[in-house]
Amino acid sequence: MKLKFFFGLILIALLSSFHSGKQVNDYFGQIPPDKTPKIFAPQIICLDNRFESRGAFSPNGKAFYFTVVNSNFTSQKIFFTEYKRGKWSTPDTASFSKKFNNHEPFFSYDGKKLYFSSEGEKIHCKIEKICS
Numbered sequence: 001m002k003l004k005f006f007f008g009l010i011l012i013a014l015l016s017s018f019h020s021g022k023q024v025n026d027y028f029g030q031i032p033p034d035k036t037p038k039i040f041a042p043q044i045i046c047l048d049n050r051f052e053s054r055g056a057f058s059p060n061g062k063a064f065y066f067t068v069v070n071s072n073f074t075s076q077k078i079f080f081t082e083y084k085r086g087k088w089s090t091p092d093t094a095s096f097s098k099k100f101n102n103h104e105p106f107f108s109y110d111g112k113k114l115y116f117s118s119e120g121e122k123i124h125c126k127i128e129k130i131c132s
Helices: 002-020
Strands: 050-057 063-070 076-084 102-107 114-118
Touching: 063 102
Parallel strands: 050 102, 076 102
Antiparallel strands: 050 063, 063 076, 102 114
16 A cells, blocks of 8 residues: 555646646647637737748747748748746747748747748759759
8 A cells, every 4th residue: 555655646646747848838829729710929929910920939838939921922931939937928039030921830840940931042953953
């Protein structure tokens, strides 16, 4: 009986330590997602004069990157906001996305890199050689 109790306490301790490593965010004051689709963070992330898509929270939940497309679909930028001192910063164009069209950000499995599609350097391809 004592052995079961001891293992039960160890299990509870382990589970609580895993829980403490979970994402730390408040979903921009929204109710966490369920089965009913809803506009995400209206007037914070989702604004009336643009289209937003492909959001990615950092593994620790303290950064959020997302694609913003203007209303006539001529510009695609990655925006960024950060959770600091108990509140989210005002979303703005990520520093690497100011010059070229960039979109669809996502984190590597270990959370150390952010990948995205870009129209940065133009790539020219010919059938007889590798793209350069």
